[in-house]
Amino acid sequence: MAPVASDSLQAEAAPAEAASALNGKKHATANGHAPVHTKLGFATRALHVGSEPSSETGAVIPAISLSTTFKQDGVGNHKGFEYSRSGNPNRDAFERAIASLEGGAHGLAFSSGSAVTSTILSSLPPHAHVVSVNDVYGGTHRYFTRVANVAQHIETTFVDMDSDDALEQRLQDAVRPQSTKLVWIETPTNPTLRLVDIARVSALVKRLAPDARVVVDNTFLSPWYQQPLALGADIVVHSVTKYLNGHSDVVMGVAVTSDEAVAERLRFLQNAIGAVPSAFDCWLALRGVKTLAVRMKQHGHNALQVARWLEKSTLIESVIYPGLPSHASHAIARKQIHPQAVALSADGPVAAAGLGLPYGGMLSFRFASSPDSDVASSAFLASLRIFTLAESLGGVESLVELPSKMTHGGLTNEQRRALGIGHNFIRISVGLEEPADLIADLEQALLKAAKASAAVAAGGDW
Incomplete structure (x- = not known):
């Protein structure tokens, strides 16, 4: 798999450390395409990151790579791809594009939004504890309570995360400093459109359980309206099926993070579990992103x-x-x-x-x-x-x-x-x-x- 971190074009509003590391630099793409400057606006990156002209043909639109395997010039000597479950040029292109738009270092695409949820929960140890906003998407609630709970003995506490004076006390009552490993935020919530103050909840969680990771489902707004990583979240997830693709013809999911340890673990599980999108779906979704x-x-x-x-x-x-x-x-x-x-x-x-x-x-x-x-x-x-x-x-x-x-x-x-x-x-x-x-x-x-x-x-x- 081509390394996403070195290829991602960071958002102009990325966290200070990411911005300073990339300021003024250019990056080559996974396939050696011409570099694109990182200081570009949202719409420009949506159009060009992952869609660099082909160095072989000059095509301005990426070809669909349907190959399941890739030639090696020697054992381990390849051009960034070995087997399409582990990595595919079209998936790589889409992952880089979304990482750029969310201001993250790593993007990971999956076969559905539910597969993203499943993979993130699979990264937790047995008997871990999760805190989730109570007004969460029904499919996420189902996975927490009827899959993760049964298969991994993961317990989820659902909490009202409305930003009132009692929020801190509710989180303090719910978070378990030693066992809470994940806090799941959805904002706006589905379908009642309640909002969660991402920065406030993230800060409280980091104080109550420093080892816990904050996940934000950003499906309803897309990175155009909201960028959770810049607000303190560790992972941002999307059902790509919705606004990112935008044309009701692709089922996909994606996760973005700048946390190296999280990215490494999710990348391993992405390959090991194998819930990955097809090359054609990635190609369609990247086309959709261009008009986001x-x-x-x-x-x-x-x-x-x-x-x-x-x-x-x-x-x-x-x-x-x-x-x-x-x-x-x-x-x-x-x-x-x-x-x-x-x-x-x-x-x-x-x-x-x-x-x-x-x-x-x-x-x-x-x-x-x-x-x-x-x-x-x-x-x-x-x-x-x-x-x-x-x-x-x-x-x-x-x-x-x-x-x-x-x-x-x-x-x-x-x-x-x-x-x-x-x-x-x-x-x-x-x-x-x-x-x-x-x-x-x-x-x-x-x-x-x-x-x-x-x-x-x-x-x-x-």
């Missing part, structure tokens, strides 16, 4: 407009979008958002006017109805014309889902109730369509939902 900056700006711009419009509806109890001033953790959103996303925001003047700021493409809302009733939500979902009822998120097309019966259907009623996920709760992934068309589609579907609710209240059948 422009896509994320438009996702945020559209989502903010939709969220503002939804807030005006009398049929809706609450709209949850961290970019809105009404969001309980809006101050954390402003604190953690990367400066590039503010400076180049498609809605900069609005942010300045105090009407909110683009903060990713995900939003949720609750109908003004009982959380035990799905009448309004069922009628609403059945009436949409542009939004597609489907799981997943982060694609160019707008998607909508009912978490209580879909992505979070595996949780118990009590668990969902504690998280505020009732049958009246809708999650939306706002795509890149015209905002006016999206709003018109929501409006007609909301009217159908209101009519259905009124009919049931009157004793009829919608």
Whole structure:
């Protein structure tokens, strides 16, 4: 496997030690391509890191390397690749690109976001202790409680990580100085979009359990809006399936770190477990990354407009979008958002006017109805014309889902109730369509939902 650390182009906003080590230097790529200067903007690196022109043909787009094995000129004498499970040119290119965008030294790609979770948990010793934000993705919760707990006897404590005065005490009660090896943060959380103050939690964890590593799931925002490593996290993970790829045609995951020991361990497990993505998926995902900056700006711009419009509806109890001033953790959103996303925001003047700021493409809302009733939500979902009822998120097309019966259907009623996920709760992934068309589609579907609710209240059948 070609060494990722020496090839990565660090983000301009990388931690000071990384920035000083790389400032003004150039790096050759794994295949000897022309070096690219490290002091480049986000969109430039998204386009060029991992996509250096071929020294053999001059091709500006990397070829897909489908070979499973690679010629050696002598035992151990090869060009950086031996066997495609251990390393592949397309995977190497993608890993370097994401490491650069997240401001990390090492990128590691996997066959899915769940495979990332599995590999990180596999790096822990038996009987280790994990602390996780309580409002975590259902698949992550499932792995912690039904796989890692059974296979490795790893115990997970789920903690409310809202940034209030009691946060420090809650973490102090949860963290076990000797056995806590991992603290798992998801921000914004899925699907209730609560925010965690990464810098504050990371600092508290380092004080309470110095050996624990802080992991941040950055799937919902991408490195365009948020870069957790610069905020104190040790590892940042993504479901590449979502915004990084962005076209609903690849299932992949990735982890990025600047911790050499962590990278070495994860690299070993990546090869030993073998949950690696195909060369074609890596090629597709790298193509998706090229437009990440422009896509994320438009996702945020559209989502903010939709969220503002939804807030005006009398049929809706609450709209949850961290970019809105009404969001309980809006101050954390402003604190953690990367400066590039503010400076180049498609809605900069609005942010300045105090009407909110683009903060990713995900939003949720609750109908003004009982959380035990799905009448309004069922009628609403059945009436949409542009939004597609489907799981997943982060694609160019707008998607909508009912978490209580879909992505979070595996949780118990009590668990969902504690998280505020009732049958009246809708999650939306706002795509890149015209905002006016999206709003018109929501409006007609909301009217159908209101009519259905009124009919049931009157004793009829919608």
